[in-house]
Amino acid sequence: DSGVTQTPKHLITATGQRVTLRCSPRSGDLSVYWYQQSLDQGLQFLIQYYNGEERAKGNILERFSAQQFPDLHSELNLSSLELGDSALYFCASSQRSQPGEQYFGPGTRLTVT
Amino acid sequence: AQSVTQPDIHITVSEGASLELRCNYSYGATPYLFWYVQSPGQGLQLLLKYFSGDTLVQGIKGFEAEFKRSQSSFNLRKPSVHWSDAAEYFCAVLYGSNYKLTFGKGTLLTVNP
Numbered sequence: 001d002s003g004v005t006q007t008p009k010h011l012i013t014a015t016g017q018r019v020t021l022r023c024s025p026r027s028g029d030l031s032v033y034w035y036q037q038s039l040d041q042g043l044q045f046l047i048q049y050y051n052g053e054e055r056a057k058g059n060i061l062e063r064f065s066a067q068q069f070p071d072l073h074s075e076l077n078l079s080s081l082e083l084g085d086s087a088l089y090f091c092a093s094s095q096r097s098q099p100g101e102q103y104f105g106p107g108t109r110l111t112v113t
Numbered sequence: 114a115q116s117v118t119q120p121d122i123h124i125t126v127s128e129g130a131s132l133e134l135r136c137n138y139s140y141g142a143t144p145y146l147f148w149y150v151q152s153p154g155q156g157l158q159l160l161l162k163y164f165s166g167d168t169l170v171q172g173i174k175g176f177e178a179e180f181k182r183s184q185s186s187f188n189l190r191k192p193s194v195h196w197s198d199a200a201e202y203f204c205a206v207l208y209g210s211n212y213k214l215t216f217g218k219g220t221l222l223t224v225n226p
Contacts, residue, residue, distance in 0.1 A: 002156060033214070043203065043216040058213050090156060102214060104149075104156040 003027065004105035006091050012111045018079040021108045025072055025093030031055070032074040033094070033102060034066055038087040049074055081112045115139050117206050119217035126194050127225045134189040134220050136204030146187040147205040147214070148178055157203065163187060174198070199224045 003026035013019055025032050034046040036059075045058035049068035060066075063081075068074040078085060088109050092102040116139040126132055138144055145164050149157040161172025168180040178189045187204060204217040 002158070004156075035214075042218045045213045045215070048213075056213055092157075101147075101159055101162060103159070106156045 002103040002105065004091060004093050004103050006089075006105035006108050008108060009106065010109050010111075012113060013081060014113055015081055015083060017081050017112075018077065019081065019110065021076040021078070021089050021091075021110075023074045023076070023091030023093075023105060025074070025091075026103055029093035029095050029103070030072065031094045031096065032068055032072070033092040034060075034074070034076050035090040035092065035104075036087045037090060037107070041087075043090075046076070078110070083112050086110055086112045115144070115206055115215050117204050117215055117217035119202075119204055119220050121220045122218070123221045123223070125223040125225060128196050129193050132189075132191045132194045132198070132222070134202050134204075134222070136187045136189065136217060137185050138187065138204075138206045139185070143182075145207040146178075146180060147207070148172065148176070148187075148189050149203045149205060149216075150174075150200045151203065151219075152200045160189070160202075194222075194224055196224045196226065198222060 005024045007022045030051045033048045037043045046060040047066050048056040052068050063079050066076045088107045090107045091105045094102045118137045147162045148160040151157045160176050161170050163170050163180045171177050176191050180187050201219045201221045203219045205214045207214050
């Protein structure tokens with residue numbers, strides 16, 4: 001158990017809909033990272049937050065957004081969902097703004113039908 | 114752009130046999146290198162990391178990896194594989210000023226009894 005929690009574990013929704021994925025980092029970790037894992041793209045970095053502020057952006061679509069709240073939990077919002085958004089979404093956390101060791105949550109499996 | 118190559122998509126070994134998983138990274142400043150393992154339906158677990166210093170690093174579960182700058186490689190090894198090692202293994206690289214972890218496509222390890 002990494003100490004990173006993600007909810008929900010599974011999500012099934014229809015195209016065009018909007019969903020919110022939630023992540024709670026390990027106790028004491030200020031950085032949160034979001035990754036997308038799909039069969040064709042592999043593991044792709046989406047975005048990083050550090051202590052409430054966006055720190056780095058990766059291959060995140062404009063339809064996706066994220067935020068980190070004062071209690072350090074983070075949410076990833078996916079809107080206007082397409083079939084291709086079906087994937088595993090992982091959250092990870094680390095102690096410092098400079099990423100060293102990242103600890104991954106169990107993931108949320110999103111299925112868009 | 115930084116990149117990671119894991120040349121072997123799938124490797125099968127017998128229980129008790131030795132294992133080496135290959136990883137090559139794109140040339141750049143001294144990278145931070147990681148190996149993660151993902152069991153079916155699980156998140157990623159950090160096996161080991163290389164930041165600097167001794168080029169042979171020890172990790173959890175009896176794994177070790179050797180950083181070879183001249184070959185831009187960071188291969189993962191284990192002297193005797195156990196059936197519980199069956200999983201997917203990901204090599205990842207992070208450069209000092211870049212917050213993004215870049216993952217390889219992964220190597221799926223099957224262990225035969």
